[in-house]
Amino acid sequence: MYLGIPNPNIIMPLEKMRITNLDCKDPTKRTFEVLYNPQSYVQARNVQYAQIPLMGADAHLVQFQCGSGEMLSFDLFFDSLSAGSEVGGAAKDKWKFAGNSLLPSAGNLIDVREYTKKIFDLTHVDINVHQPPELRVEWATLQFQGYLASCVQRFIKFDESGCPVRAILQCTFVENVDLEKFAGINPYGSPDTSEYRKVCQGDSLWAIAAEKYGTCGQWRAIAGANGLTNPRRLRAGDTLVLPAVED
Helix, strand or coil: CCCCCCCHHHHCCCCCCEEEECCCCCCCCCEEECCCCCCCEEEEEEEEEEEECCCCCCCCEEEEEEEEEEEEEEEEEEECCCCCCCCCCCHHHHHHHHHHHCCCHHHCCCCCHHHHHHHHHHHCCECCCCECCCEEEEECCEEEEEEEEEEEEEEEEECCCCCEEEEEEEEEEEECCCHHHHCCCCCCCCCCCCEEEECCCCCCHHHHHHHHHCCHHHHHHHHHHHCCCCCCCCCCCCEEEECCCCC
16 A cells, blocks of 8 residues: 555645636636646747838838737647546536546547637637637736637547547637727827838928928938938938937
């Protein structure tokens, strides 16, 4: 008889990752646990910049455009033939998996797609709101709210009848940005941020300065930022940097 240290998961069950469909009206289907916690997860954020060509310069001007929001990605494991204290889900699912794990492969009673479908279907568009559901992913200190942007199912083991019994889901979530935080932001820029503009036929530095800064006297700032020695000679199609000005 084994008299060693007992499995700590029996004394204190593992904290399971939970996914909540915030748009679901059925409380019995709104939140579910993953079967196995991911081994790792990745949080990423991208920032987009525009490279603006400058006349006579040997490098581009880099101008910030926007951020991409946070992205969360991880792989989820599913196996209907093995069960242990780490298996998540409702109590009936735990007993179902425990019983199935005692059967030979040929006697498998669980199609693993029954469980992968819960997550894969979160990419489907809700015809009532014309977009996929908003989700909340929770796992201990990890708290993430957004949408499932990508879900790739890979079935890697099958029983004798060809029914999939093991799968890995590659999931990527994108953050839901609260638009209230950006209320009042002018998407077309303001005089205190650098912009760029393509020259049109008939444009002049004086007119561009008046439009951008409210005064034609700022034409010298535009000429200096673009290395223009003759401000009267603008070529249609060229791109001008409109530099930020200090109050």
